[in-house]
Amino acid sequence: MEKQPRLLASQLLLKNSLFEVSLNRVLLTWKEIATKKKRVSGGIHHPFKVGFCFPKFLRRDKGESGTSHGVSVSEILAVRELDVDSETKDDGRWQKMPQKSTEAYPYAFTVSYVERAWQHRWRCSDVTFHCLEGALCQQWVQTIREQLTALTSRPKHLLVYINPYGGKQQGERIYEQKVAPLFTLASISTHVIVTEHANHARDHLRTEAELKKYDGVVCVGGDGMFSEMVHGLVSRTQRDNGVDQNSPEEKLVPCTLRIGIIPAGSTDCICYATVGINDPVTSALHIIVGDAQPMDVCSVHHNNTFLRYSVSLLGYGFYGDVLADSERKRWMGPARYDFSGFKTFLTHHYYEGTVSFLPATDILGTPRDKTRCRAGYHQPLFLLPEYKGGWRVIRGKFLAINAASMSCACPRSPKGLSPAAHLADGTTDLILVRKCSRFNFLRHLLRHTSKYDQFDMNFVEVHRVRRFRFTPRYCQSDSELDLRENGKRLFSQICRDHPACSCSPAYSSWNCDGEILPHAAIEVGCVTTPYNLLCKYTVHSESI
């Protein structure tokens, strides 16, 4: 790594030991100064207990000259001067700093920074340095602040939407207790809207929100809430740029604002698949440091009419039926998916139809790769010079048709529906699960929760595609669609082959990022291409 010029270097007191503290444009480091009599004055000396952690990629050395630590400037959250007097005043209570040592170093500043914890979690840590002189202390604070101000990717003003209804209905509490204090610490100003009904956030973003005032929007909720943000922002951008959303072939204009997610939903698949964990503090820290991750957006059309966008799962059959059933059991909270999942598994419905798709032949990599894509870990996109191949057509009886535009990892399935799917390669992984026995389908489902390959089964196939269409064997009439849109069931849904039994309905619904689409016949295009990777349909996520 190129050696950076030092901006500041001083001997400062940390706990009871003297450290050589140094700052350049990239790193803040502190190294214990080994002296025969290391203790500055008073207090108990803990040579190994410099009580704080540091990023995984930076070593803590314990060489002859003592422990050394470092934190990347890009992961410093805030710096503030400390009122040492109030902290060391002898009021008879337990003293955090031994009085004698801080008497000699009466000025102090605290640096808050990101600490990498277990399983992709991030935490906020503090380290306090004591100085001999007030001017030196101020110089440190000012210099670090200047470094933070120079980080242009960090948001300063955020528009926050909280869904009080998603997941375990803890959105407001999660935001107030875990997220707002971190935004305040990082001097981020916020305008917070607690939604009052479904699509409140979407409509506000689409029509009213003064987007120029913000560096990003944040949703506190689950996949459905993220979907509302995508629809609000993407629709507004297309309208402002005269793009006809009803045309399946139209290229979308990227929007300039980023979307952050604070997970407070039931599945939190979009957050989990990008960040690696559904943890509100981790997501808040990613937002503060300005991380960004482009992602693929699929547009879904029916008869040249725009229906919705999808960024994670489009699922017909099993996942459509689970969602349709679970929506009626929202009162159960996240457990509704387990209940409806088990029930849907027992019904074992299959659906007949034709899947046509355009394979992505101009990229290297397949859904069976062993690589995993999360933010900060991008397989290079090798564009092949020629675009070859045409549409392929598969007819059959399917238990599930899933299009995964990202891995769709979530706590229930830590590697996801398509573990090797890429976040922003302009493709979606189309998974076809043909009619099979209940036992085999269970084996396939259980493999989502283990290390075994869920595609290595003769009734499952997976294709990386740019576009696809599904046409059910039987046409849905307009009147039936109207009723389904209103959440009602119709007799014609009952098995067409054997109207008297009720073995398999003719249609399922599409599960579109957790929202129900009643139209069975759809056309899907993955609209992000490798050429507009810089577009910002982004969630905030981490580097591994």
Ligand SMILES: Nc1ncnc2c1ncn2[C@@H]1O[C@H](COP(=O)(O)OP(=O)(O)OP(=O)(O)O)[C@@H](O)[C@H]1O
């Ligand atoms: N104030 C509100 N009252 C009722 N519904 C709301 C409100 N705000 C948003 N919604 C709707 O709540 C639905 C569910 O929200 P969300 O996705 O946040 O939680 P979830 O479904 O429990 O989680 P997941 O999508 O991760 O499974 C979304 O369809 C959203 O449009």
Ligand SMILES: CCCCCCCCCCCCC/C=C/[C@@H](O)[C@H](CO)NC(C)=O
């Ligand atoms: C009978 C045993 C069943 C075990 C099945 C385990 C597989 C779980 C895989 C879950 C993948 C979920 C993909 C994400 C979908 C989201 O868009 C959506 C809304 O949040 N959630 C669901 C559950 O539809």
Ligand SMILES: [Ca+2]
């Ligand atoms: Ca993709």
